Amino acid sequence: MSSTLSVAVKSYPHTAFAAEPGFSVGRRRVELAAVDPIYQAFAPMVRELRYDVSEMAIATFLQAHEAGVPIVLLPLVLSGDFHHHSLTRWPGSAEIRPTDLAGGRVAVRAYSQTTGLWVRGILHEEFGVDAKDITWVTTEEPHVASYVEPPNVERVPGKVLDVLERGDAVAAVLGPPALDGAQGPLVPIIPNWREAEESWGARHGTVPINHMLTVRRDLLESEPEVVRELYRAFGAGIEERKAADAAPGPRVRALRSGVGDELTAGLQTAIDYALQQNVIRKPVTVDELLHDAVRHLGERA
Template identity: 50%
Template sequence: MTTALSILLGNYPHTRPLKDGTIPVQGVDCRFGTATPLYPAFARMVRTLDYDVCELALATYFQAREAGVPVTLLPVVMVGNTHHQSLTRLADGPPIAPRDLVGERVGVRAYSQTTGLWVRGILAEDHGVAPSDVTWVTTEEPHVAQYREPANVHRSDRTTVADLLREREVTAAVLGPLALRTQHVELVPVIEDAHAAGQAWLARHGTIPVNHLVVVRDDVLRSAPEAVTAFYRAMCESIAVTAGERDDSPAGRVVAAGWTDELRTALRIAAGYALEQEVVRSPVDVDRIEEETAFLGTAPVSEAGRP
């Protein structure tokens, strides 16, 4: 008997073999959806459970878990990177240092955006700038409807974060790698020698910041655990066979399937940042999250997310 699964994943080298059928999923009719851009689908997943299996941002997952949204995390890292370069300013503006952001306004697409989570953690950990020291100006609401933002988060009527910069409504802005390539405005990192700072963070923590993983609806997990396990195993294989298409950058190395020390460490660091920043209001139990995937058994680990 074949089980149909509705699945939404981004278009990456490591998802191509699944989407084109090169790697079949035993006993599963994979019905892949599309979303361009991808991230608005995250709100549909955590609000109305639009998909059986869905790529999801880590901060959104933490908030969804706290809100009781019935999804289970699968240990499949789709996207991640260092984020010291993601705190930016206009190239033609005055030079600023991270400490200069105390009392200033910083733009971010949404307060609960995962790149913003990592950047605020870096500011606090490396530069002594607490999340409460900054007014965070956003252009979008959180994906999780139940979440309430801290008092120092203000919504703008501007369409994009780049607009906030162009109109001088903010001193700096958080923009992830993809957004940095599409804003049509010249930006430079606020953090001096962002590449070296990012490498130092990786060496200190022994992991790479994770942005997107994969979740499955709990009702699907209950009714068709074999299908979910088959999908997961196929995802492991897809990541393994495309290893040669990824470079040795942090973004290339972070893509992985399976529970590893690197993934556990990344989730624990992100969970600590999330609690400090009021992205969540209760501690995240990473051990419990891993225990919830015991049904996967001894599925192979692929590409261990080397720091």
């Protein structure tokens, strides 16, 4: 048994403790993987089980669960946000409405990217535009190798911003890190997106989940006390971060520790959207996703 615990997580204010010298759980010293951006840890985790513990996009986890990958979802939300503003067009390009995207081309890093999952769900739910009515122009393959993409997914070289700039797509799904390379601010397509986001949140009772924490099943089963201690440490970091902000924005409001109504609502909506979009093909329940974690960590984790 290795004396170290390999952990792949992004450095957030609520995870900074994991990088402190000498941080350990039980008798296992935590060794942080050097992965930047963090999504580059997802494929090695689901294909090779490279890490003991890894941050994981919820869409990737849903696909990994369907594929039988032996990793367990812990009830810890490390990142999330509303995503109406993530559907953008190039500055100076022609104005378009969300309904204009039907029959068009929209760029996204990967069809299974979680931000894309949320944006497609919004398009269907609020504007009646189904995922199958758009050609999704992607630049990367799925993290889960066995996943077969729908026929309206196309792969092209380059980055999403390149696709958008050269006009190979009329719109793109982009999160804040990708926007740094844009020449001027990209323009959100959904009108009054701030108000629309809060309305979505009130309707669903949650802020969309992007990344949660996962653990190898064999580690959870052989050393549950180690995972419990790690779970408590991440939970404490999340609660401390939330308590420090008197007027939290959606990215802080998205953080969650434990199985509560907001986490359940977020997971259920992600499942519903994933089934609609063929991101997953078999129904699954929230209880099934959290069963192993709850069984080993406690009734409500």
